[in-house]
Amino acid sequence: MPTGLFHTKYEDDDKIFQTVWLKCWMGAFLLFLFAVFPFLAPHLSGLFGFSVQHMANMIGIFIIGAHGLNLLTGFTGQISLGHGAFMGVGAYTSGILFMKAGWPFWLTLPAAGLVTAAVGMIFGVPSLRLRGLYLAIATMAAQFIIEYVMRNWTSLTGGSAGLIVDRPTIMGFSFDTDFRYYYLILVLVIISTLFLKNLLRTKTGRALVAIRDRYLSAEIMGVNLFKYRLLAFGISSFYVGVAGGLFAHYNLVVSDEHFTMWLSIQYLAMVIIGGLGHVLGGIFGTIFMVLLPEVLRIPTEILSNIYPNIFAIFGTLRELVFGLVIILFLIFEPDGLAARWHTIRAYWKLWPFSY
């Protein structure tokens, strides 16, 4: 039995699935996601007291967005507080093109990504001259400006009343139920995850990581900071724009209230809790953040016997717990869930002879 991975070729080290076992497990997992989970979901819903299918769809949508932010923050080291609003740009773009211009869905979704990428790149321009903390402020300004536009450009966005969006149809097949929409999301999640994972093995990906680790050295090594930072912003915004488009057609209503600063903070929390700079991090973090409110419901219900009006303050309590979770994670587990996952896996790999 091998006691570890001992690569003898660079190609081996570069592989996404480094062992046959991993490949099999991934295959089994995908099979589960495609063929078992959606049929199991209705039964689980009764057990947990919420719609498992709906939760899975939301997780899928936000995973795409979190991947985008992870690419920017985790792999390129550029913090963004505007991804909530960028998601809104994608949602409105897809919604407006679909409903008002009558474009087909398979065009509006990429269009949502492209428009968001363009907007993100505009606000990313200051990043080229400035270090991380200025960027945080610049993207925060972007958040407020975009939010304002979404709220006040009533003729286009419908203002606070929101924009009604229909479920999409591709080649006559309508994604009109949560069950059908699930497959659309699942395919896109897989594509986006694979793309991200692959991007990091390329020249571009390595340049981004070099910029994160020490941008001065990277520049001296010949990495064009301007180009790659802007590119990171573009790809990242594209991801989150696509997530926004998916969200619009799933939620059926888009209004500015969905894309506030709070969403930006949640996105950041997702990638930080999941683990900055791990592809798995975006996935773990999103699952954690989306399920947290549902998990919180259980102690709340128990407490409601003692304090009957606790549901009135549930939203506030949730925010409080979110804030605390973010702080505690940063102080005690700064590498996030993904790092913990790797530790656990390494421990069990050779159990019980872990030395």
Add this chain to the structure above:
Amino acid sequence: MSSELLHFLQLVVTGLVIGSVYALVALGFVLIYKATSVINFAQGEFVLVGAYICLDVIVRFQIPFVWAFCLTLGFSVLLGLLVERLMLRPLIGEPIITVIMVTIGLATVLKSIVTLFWGTQIRVFPQIFPQEPLEFHGIVVSEVYLWTFGFALLFMAVFALFFKYSRAGIAMRATAADQQVAQSMGISVKRIFAISWCIAAVVSGVGGILIGNINGINITLADFGLKVFPAVILGGLDSIIGAIIGGLTVGILENLMGGYLDMYFGGGVKEVAPFFVLVVILMIKPYGLFGTVEIERV
């Protein structure tokens, strides 16, 4: 005076008063950044907490404003100390993203605690400063505005003197200039960090009380704190005089833009205009008016 000019001057004067409070809060922000290189996203929540504590103490215990004011200052000191000790100290040496995110988490926590205790309805301070409007050559200013302006200036002056002459103030400037050198001169950098957070919490609390007297307070007061970002970017992140000038300018600018552009954009321009200015400044003159231009050395 023509009515056009009068309208303009009226906007400028009101903006100046609000700007003076921005300047005060921005002062606290810059202080933290200078001493500890931390961007504090919870500055707005310090404003919020200060205002609510003061209001609650006045209403609940029926004590005079002066005492409530002092109590709030004391509480702010405590808050600053706690935050520094519990959250920021464990993160010394961590990447900037982590520290920024912790202050965002702190902002969320403080905001929800305030909501839990005091709800979200707007609450009004019992009248402390007279509200009577004073007229000066046709420009109408409520007396409370003048008091606010006076208080803000007073506090800024006190802190200017503090930095210039007091032992702690000089130590703070030394720490801001070079932490290692300061430490080797016998200055406790940890203590300076703590003092910076205290002062920041105090000036924000004062800002909250002042602005609360004008507009009443509710949870959106925290957004007020976010306006310090345009102010400090305009003035330069690490310049105290820049924070003051930036604060005043942003106050006037947002009022003017709100006054003249609201009719074209359907209201609320005031809330977003400072951020628009911020982006423009970052693109043209990223280190602000008085900020130190960072020169990268390898």
